[in-house]
Amino acid sequence: MADTARDPPPAHTDFQELEDGEDLFLEPAVIQESGPASLPAEDISANSNGPKQDSLFDDDPEDLFAEATEEVSLDSPEREVLLSDGPSPAITPITPPTSVITPRIGLAHDDMFTHSSFDEIEEEEGGDSFDMHISVSDPEKVGDGMNAYMAYKVTTKTSMSLFKTDEFSVKRRFSDFLGLHSKLASKYLHIGYIVPPAPEKSIVGMTKVKVGKEDQSSNEFVEKRRSALERYLMRTVKHPILLKDPDVLQFLESSELPRAVSTQALSSAGLLRMVNKAADAVNKMTIKMNESDAWFEEKQQHFENLDVQLRKLHASVESLVCHRKELSVNTAQFAKSAAMLGNSEDHTALSRALSQLAEVEEKIDQLHQDQANADFYLFSELLGDYVRLITAVKGVFDHRMKTWQKWQDSQLLLQKKREAEAKLQFTNKPDKLQQAKDEIKEEIEELEGKVQQGERDFEQISKTIRKEVSRFEKERVKDFKMIIIKYLESLVQTQQQLIKYWDAFLPEAKAIS
Amino acid sequence: MMEEVKEVTPTLSVHADNIKVTEVLKEGDTLTFIIVSQKLSGTGEYHVDRTYDDFEWLQQHLFSQEDVPGIQGVIFPPLPAKAQVNASAKVMKQLGFLGLEEWQPYCKALENFLQQIAAHSILCKNKALEIFLTSSDPPGRQRVRKNIFNRLSQAVVEMRKESHKDVDEFFQTERDHNLVLTGCTKTATERFLDVVLTEQKIAVACGHFSAALQLCVEQGEDPDKQAFSKACVKLSEVFNSMMKNMTSVAENNVNTLGVGLDLESRYQEAEKEMLFRRTCKLVELETARRNAEKAKPVKKAAMEEVKKAAETEFDHICGVAKQEIAQFHGLRVKMLQQALVQWCEKQLLTAKEKADQFDQHLQAFRGMA
Numbered sequence: 112m113a114d115t116a117r118d119p120p121p122a123h124t125d126f127q128e129l130e131d132g133e134d135l136f137l138e139p140a141v142i143q144e145s146g147p148a149s150l151p152a153e154d155i156s157a158n159s160n161g162p163k164q165d166s167l168f169d170d171d172p173e174d175l176f177a178e179a180t181e182e183v184s185l186d187s188p189e190r191e192v193l194l195s196d197g198p199s200p201a202i203t204p205i206t207p208p209t210s211v212i213t214p215r216i217g218l219a220h221d222d223m224f225t226h227s228s229f230d231e232i233e234e235e236e237g238g239d240s241f242d243m244h245i246s247v248s249d250p251e252k253v254g255d256g257m258n259a260y261m262a263y264k265v266t267t268k269t270s271m272s273l274f275k276t277d278e279f280s281v282k283r284r285f286s287d288f289l290g291l292h293s294k295l296a297s298k299y300l301h302i303g304y305i306v307p308p309a310p311e312k313s314i315v316g317m318t319k320v321k322v323g324k325e326d327q328s329s330n331e332f333v334e335k336r337r338s339a340l341e342r343y344l345m346r347t348v349k350h351p352i353l354l355k356d357p358d359v360l361q362f363l364e365s366s367e368l369p370r371a372v373s374t375q376a377l378s379s380a381g382l383l384r385m386v387n388k389a390a391d392a393v394n395k396m397t398i399k400m401n402e403s404d405a406w407f408e409e410k411q412q413h414f415e416n417l418d419v420q421l422r423k424l425h426a427s428v429e430s431l432v433c434h435r436k437e438l439s440v441n442t443a444q445f446a447k448s449a450a451m452l453g454n455s456e457d458h459t460a461l462s463r464a465l466s467q468l469a470e471v472e473e474k475i476d477q478l479h480q481d482q483a484n485a486d487f488y489l490f491s492e493l494l495g496d497y498v499r500l501i502t503a504v505k506g507v508f509d510h511r512m513k514t515w516q517k518w519q520d521s522q523l524l525l526q527k528k529r530e531a532e533a534k535l536q537f538t539n540k541p542d543k544l545q546q547a548k549d550e551i552k553e554e555i556e557e558l559e560g561k562v563q564q565g566e567r568d569f570e571q572i573s574k575t576i577r578k579e580v581s582r583f584e585k586e587r588v589k590d591f592k593m594i595i596i597k598y599l600e601s602l603v604q605t606q607q608q609l610i611k612y613w614d615a616f617l618p619e620a621k622a623i624s
Numbered sequence: 625m626m627e628e629v630k631e632v633t634p635t636l637s638v639h640a641d642n643i644k645v646t647e648v649l650k651e652g653d654t655l656t657f658i659i660v661s662q663k664l665s666g667t668g669e670y671h672v673d674r675t676y677d678d679f680e681w682l683q684q685h686l687f688s689q690e691d692v693p694g695i696q697g698v699i700f701p702p703l704p705a706k707a708q709v710n711a712s713a714k715v716m717k718q719l720g721f722l723g724l725e726e727w728q729p730y731c732k733a734l735e736n737f738l739q740q741i742a743a744h745s746i747l748c749k750n751k752a753l754e755i756f757l758t759s760s761d762p763p764g765r766q767r768v769r770k771n772i773f774n775r776l777s778q779a780v781v782e783m784r785k786e787s788h789k790d791v792d793e794f795f796q797t798e799r800d801h802n803l804v805l806t807g808c809t810k811t812a813t814e815r816f817l818d819v820v821l822t823e824q825k826i827a828v829a830c831g832h833f834s835a836a837l838q839l840c841v842e843q844g845e846d847p848d849k850q851a852f853s854k855a856c857v858k859l860s861e862v863f864n865s866m867m868k869n870m871t872s873v874a875e876n877n878v879n880t881l882g883v884g885l886d887l888e889s890r891y892q893e894a895e896k897e898m899l900f901r902r903t904c905k906l907v908e909l910e911t912a913r914r915n916a917e918k919a920k921p922v923k924k925a926a927m928e929e930v931k932k933a934a935e936t937e938f939d940h941i942c943g944v945a946k947q948e949i950a951q952f953h954g955l956r957v958k959m960l961q962q963a964l965v966q967w968c969e970k971q972l973l974t975a976k977e978k979a980d981q982f983d984q985h986l987q988a989f990r991g992m993a
Binding site: 461607621623 | 849
């Protein structure tokens with residue numbers, strides 16, 4: 112995953128700043144300076160994604176792709192690349208990218224948090240009942256033509272003390288959701304938190320809506336998107352850490368939100384993301400990690416397998432949904448022809464029965480549609496969500512590898528410096544010797560610090576991932592079970608309805624004579 | 625010289641309503657049908673094996689009964705199109721419902737064909753039927769002389785006669801009505817077939833999903849893994865149930881309403897053919913009348929003869945046709961009612977069974993959580 116402006120975490124000075132209660136959001140310039148000259152793998156990304164360059168892209172009024180979004184299918188090769196999972200350098204100017212490990216927590220707690228405190232929070236939430244419900248509703252078209260967009264009402268109902276009121280709503284558009292995800296990803300992905308991916312973009316779907324086509328397919332598209340946005344928010348707030356993030360709180364509560372302009376797929380920022388992802392893919396291939404922890408090896412394999420299986424299931428369900436829709440169409444056609452037959456029929460009782468038949472078939476058609484919706488919204492979308500989630504999980508594992516790499520690189524460098532120091536003893540320029548010795552000593556000290564930090568980071572991310580994976584697996588089981596029960600309930604209901612229809616028709620059929 | 629024994633009008637020696645096509649066997653490329661009928665006298669059965677060619681032989685014999693007055697006014701029970709092993713897509717499309725479910729509906733259609741002939745007051749008297757049902761040897765697979773009733777062989781120019789205005793209001797109404805019904809029934813049958821084919825596709829898709837779920841079972845003692853695996857297995861069972869449900873629903877559709885609509889459709893076509901034959905005769909009669917009128921004195925007597933013959937034949941045909949039409953109206957209502965009732969009953973039964981099953985799955989699942 113593109114680990115862009117979030118370079119190696121700033122030196123230990125960061126923690127001190129934290130404890131002093133200072134603003135955690137460092138100036139971009141600061142980060143750049145502390146960026147090492149020494150990590151080649153990171154450099155490529157770092158330099159090309161420095162915040163300086165961001166400002167060039169952010170508010171480009173000439174950007175022709177301003178409103179463009181790109182249709183991304185689950186299996187398209189660009190999919191990996193275009194997902195806004197990766198922390199993007201091109202985030203809105205308001206919240207500059209940081210490598211902060213401990214983001215500011217909002218209202219509930221006064222003191223600043225360190226790593227250990229995260230554990231506290233999570234333990235608090237552990238047995239606690241999560242009482243929060245978010246609904247996304249009332250899609251409303253705002254504006255005209257190609258500049259139009261859909262505004263959704265986001266309503267939060269909760270009794271948690273984190274919020275000022277029990278129930279509140281705001282209006283958000285799709286790019287706001289993408290912007291939120293972008294921010295969260297940039298803050299948390301690289302330290303091992305599984306940030307739920309945002310719903311997919313779609314040029315075709317949105318264009319239809321903008322152009323004003325009020326047909327069934329654009330209605331379906333809006334509904335599909337609305338549902339996806341709701342699921343996305345619920346997943347995000349179910350995460351005990353993400354819930355407390357100020358960006359999340361701001362998203363849910365504040366009536367005005369600055370526009371996230373750089374989330375468009377075809378924007379220059381989007382293209383930049385593409386480049387980053389490509390670079391990362393190459394980097395990933397070159398990192399050979401000595402995995403000392405069998406747990407991680409096993410889990411990575413597990414997620415690879417799960418990915419393959421879920422994709423298969425998803426394809427299977429899509430095929431099923433497609434056929435059900437076809438059945439609905441065919442049933443409706445048959446109903447019409449049965450009605451015509453009834454109308455042409457002389458024999459009164461037979462004519463009546465045939466007309467009733469047409470009605471029954473129409474009702475059954477409705478049942479087919481409902482069933483198709485259940486198939487789709489329950490299974491297809493769930494499976495799709497999880498395929499995307501697993502990509503985020505894999506990303507987190509990748510970050511761990513990168514963190515390990517950084518640590519190893521620092522160690523290597525330290526070793527080299529130590530060797531250089533040793534060599535200095537044999538130099539024959541005594542006047543420069545002391546100066547060189549001092550310089551090297553400084554560098555060595557700095558590197559020692561980096562190595563320690565690298566080791567800490569690696570341990571921390573490993574610990575975080577273990578927790579996250581455990582949470583993820585539990586959620587996965589819960590999610591699937593809940594969906595299955597909902598599905599079974601819909602099946603049972605459909606059958607009951609069907610029985611009613613047949614029961615009503617039978618006397619009609621018998622009455623023909 | 626031996627006095628020619630006057631042949632007694634042959635009667636069928638088996639029960640008309642108990643003729644069954646019990647089996648279909650594939651022998652290379654041909655399909656062979658086993659036909660069982662019950663002897664009228666005493667207990668005993670006839671078991672014979674026949675191929676499609678034998679059925680055609682029977683049909684040809686029925687068509688070519690020129691000595692029976694008004695034979696052209698008969699609505700002949702329709703014989704389904706020829707069934708083949710490894711039939712082409714075109715043939716399968718033509719067969720429609722009859723080509724599904726391992727030829728079971730096809731056997732039913734043949735059965736119906738034989739039963740209707742046996743129950744027909746005129747047709748049951750034909751020797752060919754007796755031979756067909758009782759002779760242990762196949763009735764001879766030689767082609768009988770060309771079927772004069774075969775519409776397909778009629779010249780295109782004859783098709784114009786179809787819209788020839790009738791002299792009798794009863795028949796004109798019947799012709800008009802038949803035209804409408806034939807079209808509607810054909811459309812309804814085709815559309816119902818589409819429904820059934822899609823249902824079959826859904827059954828297959830459910831089966832695939834069920835199989836894919838089985839592959840998601842994970843080994844290990846991890847409680848989450850075990851829970852997920854259990855859920856997958858259960859869901860796989862559910863989709864297996866759904867597959868069976870869809871298969872049953874499709875089967876029910878084919879065996880009751882599908883077959884019923886198909887029969888109705890073919891019978892409507894048979895009536896259409898009869899009405900056309902009568903219309904052709906009408907045209908012939910009107911021509912004969914004109915000829916007789918315009919004939920020069922030399923030919924007048926001959927023309928009058930022709931005219932008289934045509935009139936007689938036409939009257940016979942109309943007489944038979946009127947009866948046939950009345951019977952047909954009763955028959956088709958009965959057939960459709962039967963089809964609709966059976967359809968509804970079967971679907972109701974399947975729906976109830978499945979509702980129980982799904983409910984059980986739901987309870988089991990809730991118990992798991």
